């Protein structure tokens with residue numbers, strides 16, 4: 001089995017063949033799949049997908065770019081969802097200064113509020129951080145968040161930052177970018193990060209790996225990511241598949257085989 005730690009099957013891009021794809025992935029041994037909420041609406045959709053498919057689990061959370069309209073009521077609503085046994089994480093949450101919208105202070109406020117929710121519920125976190133390395137690290141290093149576990153998803157920072165996160169116990173989410181020729185920075189991160197701290201993800205429908213770059217992504221392409229990690233680390237495919245499966249199963253607390 002391959003553990004898909006980050007997917008968005010609730011996205012419109014799958015409206016025409018969602019059922020078919022999820023059935024096929026199950027047959028191919030891609031399970032479990034964690035469908036990641038990125039807004040109030042997509043969190044709702046992720047939870048309902050998780051109820052429909054045995055192998056699908058949900059993360060509940062609001063992406064920084066969608067945090068502009070958040071209210072305390074939404075946080076209470078998210079908290080209520082955390083009792084659902086199919087909700088396995090708070091995410092994706094974080095900071096995105098690439099689009100820089102909404103205001104950075106607003107993003108930070110709701111990132112912190114959702115981190116507090118993770119502390120309250122004991123759930124792991126899925127962190128989205130883009131062009132915001134220093135602020136993300138500063139917030140996650142606060143004493144009150146030191147006990148949190150989670151994934152720094154679609155890791156895009158230096159090997160030095162990866163090492164800091166690994167020391168804090170975080171997992172590094174590696175996706176399609178690792179197959180890109182211009183993915184040198186990520187190759188260095190993968191080379192240096194112990195296999196015990198790596199998980200695989202697609203972030204589908206976005207970021208399809210080579211040779212499908214630019215097309216709609218799906219978890220069926222995870223083997224290309226595993227293969228590339230194996231070649232960078234000089235490990236076997238099976239070693240990487242198994243380690244990334246166990247890392248994800250331990251973090252999210254679920255397995256395909258019960």
Ligand SMILES: [Zn+2]
Nearest residue numbers: 006036092203
């Ligand atoms: Zn995502």
